[in-house]
Amino acid sequence: xxxxxxxxxxxxxxxxxxxxxVHELLEWAKDWTTQSKPxxxxxxxxxxxxxxxxxxxxxxxxxIIEMNASDQRTKGVIERIAGSSSTTASLSGALRRLILLDExxxxxxxxxxxxxxxxxxxxxxxxxxxxxxxxxxxxxxxxIRRLCDQxxxxxxxxxxxxxxxxDICATEGLDCDPEAVRIIAEEAKGDIRSAVNMLFGSSVGKxxxxxxxxxxxxxxxxxxxxxxxxxxxxxxxxxxxxxxxSREVDDSPDAQIQWLEAGALQHRDPRRRALSLRxxxxxxxxxxxxxSRQYYTLWRYATGIMLIGTAAASAGSGxxxxxxxxxxxxxxxxxxxxxxxxxxxxxxCSEAYRIPEKTVADEYLTPIGLLADRDxxxxxxSLNLDADQLALLIHDKARSQxxxxxxxxxxxxxxxxxxxxxxxxxxxxxxxxxxxxxxxxALEKKKAESQSTLFSF
Numbered sequence: 001x002x003x004x005x006x007x008x009x010x011x012x013x014x015x016x017x018x019x020x021x022v023h024e025l026l027e028w029a030k031d032w033t034t035q036s037k038p039x040x041x042x043x044x045x046x047x048x049x050x051x052x053x054x055x056x057x058x059x060x061x062x063x064i065i066e067m068n069a070s071d072q073r074t075k076g077v078i079e080r081i082a083g084s085s086s087t088t089a090s091l092s093g094a095l096r097r098l099i100l101l102d103e104x105x106x107x108x109x110x111x112x113x114x115x116x117x118x119x120x121x122x123x124x125x126x127x128x129x130x131x132x133x134x135x136x137x138x139x140x141x142x143x144i145r146r147l148c149d150q151x152x153x154x155x156x157x158x159x160x161x162x163x164x165x166x167d168i169c170a171t172e173g174l175d176c177d178p179e180a181v182r183i184i185a186e187e188a189k190g191d192i193r194s195a196v197n198m199l200f201g202s203s204v205g206k207x208x209x210x211x212x213x214x215x216x217x218x219x220x221x222x223x224x225x226x227x228x229x230x231x232x233x234x235x236x237x238x239x240x241x242x243x244x245x246s247r248e249v250d251d252s253p254d255a256q257i258q259w260l261e262a263g264a265l266q267h268r269d270p271r272r273r274a275l276s277l278r279x280x281x282x283x284x285x286x287x288x289x290x291x292s293r294q295y296y297t298l299w300r301y302a303t304g305i306m307l308i309g310t311a312a313a314s315a316g317s318g319x320x321x322x323x324x325x326x327x328x329x330x331x332x333x334x335x336x337x338x339x340x341x342x343x344x345x346x347x348x349c350s351e352a353y354r355i356p357e358k359t360v361a362d363e364y365l366t367p368i369g370l371l372a373d374r375d376x377x378x379x380x381x382s383l384n385l386d387a388d389q390l391a392l393l394i395h396d397k398a399r400s401q402x403x404x405x406x407x408x409x410x411x412x413x414x415x416x417x418x419x420x421x422x423x424x425x426x427x428x429x430x431x432x433x434x435x436x437x438x439x440x441x442a443l444e445k446k447k448a449e450s451q452s453t454l455f456s457f
Contacts, residue, residue: 003200004193007168009055015048016164016192017156022052024151029056035415038123038130040145042137043153046193049133050102057098066100097128104132105139116141123147142386155190165199175208183214225251225259229323232307233263235315242307253299257284257306258326264310266321272313279309345389352383369393376403
């Protein structure tokens with residue numbers, strides 16, 4: 001049997017690590033009412049988000065209805081499965097029905113077309129608790145994310161993971177060397193699923209696990225771009241080691257040049273900084289000729305110049321570089337994000353006003369922005385805009401966030417008003433009219449109305 005499933009937590013008390021997140025999750029479930037927001041659990045894969053959801057349902061006696069990325073999550077499918085489940089009681093006798101949408105940050109492509117809008121509609125009319133799970137909170141559609149309370153799950157530290165692995169070894173009757181347990185816990189990088197799988201793979205056909213048994217079982221521990229940049233800018237004289245690191249990292253040579261450029265700019269000595277940048281520029285020229293002429297022998301020269309040359313320029317500088325992605329990548333990411341916001345805004349305006357997107361962009365976006373600036377709340381509601389789209393339209397980020405808060409506050413007040421009206425019982429009439437006196441006139445009136453309608457033709 002798969003050990004990941006065998007040792008999956010059955011209750012919240014069994015969940016490894018993330019105790020504060022588990023406590024927040026439990027408090028949300030205990031205090032849940034039809035006015036409560038859905039909850040969004042996010043964090044890297046394998047750290048117990050889905051397991052915590054199932055453990056919560058087990059502890060509270062809730063039924064789970066789950067949809068994940070393996071399901072076809074079109075608008076129709078979501079409304080048929082999750083929509084009906086969110087508005088009806090459980091047939092199994094469970095206290096509540098938990099609607100669980102796993103991998104909510106993968107709602108994209110043709111298969112999920114209309115899925116985000118369907119989830120927003122379900123959230124607004126649901127009478128059952130809803131939980132969404134994602135690896136990246138910002139990968140979730142903004143219109144969904146702003147309707148949820150967010151709880152972050154973090155990577156589990158090795159010191160917390162090691163005792164769990166020892167318990168599994170004891171249960172399975174395995175004699176596992178403490179050093180082997182430590183290596184597995186550290187190599188897993190906080191991923192519980194990966195750690196359990198590594199332990200299972202190392203135990204096959206063995207009664208005792210030693211550190212030497214883990215050499216081929218460890219998680220991929222190849223050198224990263226951080227190792228390459230740190231070793232190069234520290235002024236290493238081990239040329240062979242630098243070239244080997246360059247081959248091990250996943251990044252292409254042109255990406256390596258950009259990482260090294262970001263580090264070389266941190267040189268305090270202007271002569272070292274200028275020399276490093278000149279060498280990187282030369283390496284970039286060789287790399288450009290490699291691609292343009294398809295002459296890949298030059299690739300080796302480019303790699304040697306950018307690594308060995310830059311290391312020589314940094315030798316003896318004592319530079320302690322702060323390694324971070326190149327600034328141009330951040331700017332490109334911001335520009336790409338702005339482009340996606342603009343395209344989504346044009347699409348919504350095009351659908352609402354029945355005008356081609358190109359025409360909206362060329363002729364109508366500025367007038368629409370002026371109108372939205374006068375009455376932003378009306379535009380947000382009519383076009384279902386998020387804060388980023390409104391900010392792009394009215395060119396005022398602070399005001400757009402304020403408008404979104406006002407709308408959320410108004411929605412909550414309206415929901416409270418509706419719920420209070422449902423709970424109000426109609427007052428009894430003071431002077432009830434006897435049934436016999438009211439029945440005959442009503443019948444006569446009905447008859448008269450039917451005759452009038454009949455002869456009106």
